[in-house]
Amino acid sequence: MAGSGGWVLGVDSGGSGVRVSLARADGTARSATVSSKRPAVVADRGIDADSLLDEVLPAARELMRAAGAETLIAAAVGAAGMATLGDDLRAVLPGALREAFGVRALALAAAAVTAYAGALGMRPGVVVAAGTGMIALGTGLDDSGWRRADGWGHLLGDAGGGAWIGRAGLDAALRAHDGRAGGSAALLERAEALFGPVDGLPGQLYPRPDRPAVLASFAPAVGRCAAADPVAADILRQAARHILETAAAVRPITATANGSCRTALTGGLFKMGEPLLGPLRELAPEVFPAAEFVPADGDPLLGALRIAGALASGTLSLPEDPALLHVPMHVHPHSQM
Numbered sequence: 636m637a638g639s640g641g642w643v644l645g646v647d648s649g650g651s652g653v654r655v656s657l658a659r660a661d662g663t664a665r666s667a668t669v670s671s672k673r674p675a676v677v678a679d680r681g682i683d684a685d686s687l688l689d690e691v692l693p694a695a696r697e698l699m700r701a702a703g704a705e706t707l708i709a710a711a712v713g714a715a716g717m718a719t720l721g722d723d724l725r726a727v728l729p730g731a732l733r734e735a736f737g738v739r740a741l742a743l744a745a746a747a748v749t750a751y752a753g754a755l756g757m758r759p760g761v762v763v764a765a766g767t768g769m770i771a772l773g774t775g776l777d778d779s780g781w782r783r784a785d786g787w788g789h790l791l792g793d794a795g796g797g798a799w800i801g802r803a804g805l806d807a808a809l810r811a812h813d814g815r816a817g818g819s820a821a822l823l824e825r826a827e828a829l830f831g832p833v834d835g836l837p838g839q840l841y842p843r844p845d846r847p848a849v850l851a852s853f854a855p856a857v858g859r860c861a862a863a864d865p866v867a868a869d870i871l872r873q874a875a876r877h878i879l880e881t882a883a884a885v886r887p888i889t890a891t892a893n894g895s896c897r898t899a900l901t902g903g904l905f906k907m908g909e910p911l912l913g914p915l916r917e918l919a920p921e922v923f924p925a926a927e928f929v930p931a932d933g934d935p936l937l938g939a940l941r942i943a944g945a946l947a948s949g950t951l952s953l954p955e956d957p958a959l960l961h962v963p964m965h966v967h968p969h970s971q972m
Contacts, residue, residue, distance in 0.1 A: 642702060643947050644710035644736070645939030646691055648675050649746060650848075653687065655694040657702055658940040660709065660947035666702055668936065669694035681720030684727035687712075692735055699736070706737035711942035713749030713935050718958040721745075729963045740946040741964040746935055747772045747786065748953065748960050750901050753938030754931035757945060757952045760897030761926075763882050765904035767851040769796030771878075772959075773896075775887030780954040782885035789847040795877030797851030797904050803870045804857040805850070809833055819866035825856040854904065861910040868910070875914035879922035886925060895927040901934070 640661055647654045652674050657666040671694070676686035691712075699707070710732050714724065724743055732738040744752075751762040751772050761773040770786030770793075789798040804819075808826035811818030812833050826833050829852070840846055860867035878900075886896050905911065919926050945951035946962070955962050 641706070641708040641947065642699070642704040643940065643943035644695055644707050644732075644738070645936055645943055646687075646710070646712040646714075647746075647749060647934075647936040647939055648682070648687055648690075648712065648714040649935075650674055650715060653690040653694075654936050655691055655698065656936055656940060657695070657698045657704065657707070658944060660944045662941075662944055665940065666698045669697060675714070677716070677720060678723075680723040682714055682716055682724055684723045684731070687714070687724065688727075688731055695736065707732075708738070709740035709742075709943045709947040710736070710738045711742040711744060711749070711939040711946065713744045713746050713939045713942075715746040717743060717745040721958075721961075725961060725963065733964070739964060740943075741962070742942050742946055742951070743961045743963070744939070744942060745959045747783070748781075749935035749938035749942065751938065752941045752953060753933045753935050754899035754901050755897060755929075756932060756941055757950070758897060759887055760899065760929075761882050761885055761887075762899045762901060762931075763878060765796050765878065765900070765902040767797045767847050768793040769799070769878065769881065769904075771881045771885045773882075773885030773887050774954055776952050776954070777887070779887065781956055781959050782887065783959070784881045784884040789850065793847075794881065795874040797854040798847040799850075799877070800857050800870060800874050800904075801850035801853035803873070804853050804860075804867065805833075805836065807866045807870065809836070817866065819860070819864055821860045821864040822857065822867060825860060826853065829853065829856065855907065858907040858910040871907075871911050872914045872918070875911060875918050876922060879915065879918055879926070882926065883923040886923070894925060896925045897929050898923070898926040899929055899931040901931045 642657050643660050652672040654670045656668045671690045676683040747770050750764040754762045759775045763771045771784045773782045785792045807819040808823040811823040857867045
C-alpha cells in the first residue's frame with residue numbers, strides 16, 4: 636500500500652506528561668521513546684496545542700534524525716481529555732504537523748481509544764482502562780461505532796478506579812477512628828502512616844486540585860491489607876463488580892463468532908495484582924459471563940502508533956467519532972510516497 640514503509644508518529648499525552656515515538660507504517664520497526672514529565676497545559680480552550688507542540692516537535696525531530704526520516708506519512712495523537720478539552724488541538728495540530736513534518740494523515744484520539752488500539756489493535760472487543768479513574772470502551776467495528784461507559788471523574792463516577800478505592804479505604808479508616816460500624820483498624824494505621832493524623836485529612840484533601848491522585852495514592856494500601864482485613868477485601872470486591880459492570884455495558888452486540896467478547900484490562904490499577912484480579916475472575920461469570928479476558932498487546936503509545944500506521948496504509952477500521960477518534964487528514968488512496 637502507498638507509503639507502507641515510511642515512518643509514522645505516535646503521541647501519548649496525559650496528566651503525567653507526554654511520550655513520543657516513531658514506527659514504520661508497516662510495523663516492522665519502532666524507534667526509541669522520548670518522554671517528558673511536563674504535561675500539556677489546560678487553558679481556556681481546553682488542552683493548549685502550543686504547549687503540547689513544545690514537547691512533541693523537538694522530540695519528533697530528535698527521533699527522525701536517529702531514524703534517518705525526512706518526513707512522516709501519518710501521525711496519531713492520543714490525549715487524556717480529548718473528547719471534551721480537544722478544541723484547540725483539533726484547530727491547530729493538522730496544520731502544525733503538516734508544516735513541521737509533511738504529515739499527510741492525522742488522527743486525534745481520546746486516551747481511551749489509544750488504550751483500546753494498544754491493547755486489542757483493530758479487533759472488536761472491550762478495553763477497560765483503569766488508573767486513578769476508570770473507563771471502558773467497546774466496539775464491534777461496525778456501524779454502531781463506539782460504546783463508552785463511565786470515565787465521569789471521581790465526583791460523578793470512575794467507579795472501581797484508583798480514586799474510588801482510595802476514597803473507600805479512607806472512609807473505612809475514618810470510621811475506625813470514630814468508632815463507627817464498617818471501620819478498619821488496619822486501614823486507619825495505613826492512612827496515618829501515609830497522611831499523618833486522620834483528623835487532618837480534610838485540610839489536606841479538599842483544597843487540592845489533584846484530589847483524585849491523592850485519593851488513588853491510598854489504593855495500594857487497600858490492596859496490601861486485603862489478604863488479612865475483611866473490610867479492605869470487601870472494598871476490592873465492590874471495585875471488581877463495578878469494573879465488570881462497566882465493561883459489560885460496552886460489550887458490542889457481535890464481538891466474536893462464538894458469542895464471547897475479547898476483554899483487555901489496562902492501566903496502572905491492575906498492577907495491584909491478585910487482591911483485585913482474584914475478585915474480578917470470581918465475579919466475571921455472574922456479572923460479565925461473555926468476557927474472554929486476553930492480555931493487552933501494549934500501551935496507549937503503541938495504540939497511537941498502530942492508528943497512525945493504519946492511517947498510512949488505509950486500513951484504519953476503528954470507528955471515527957467527532958469526540959473519540961477524529962480524523963481530519965487522510966492519505967489519498969492513490970497517492971504515492
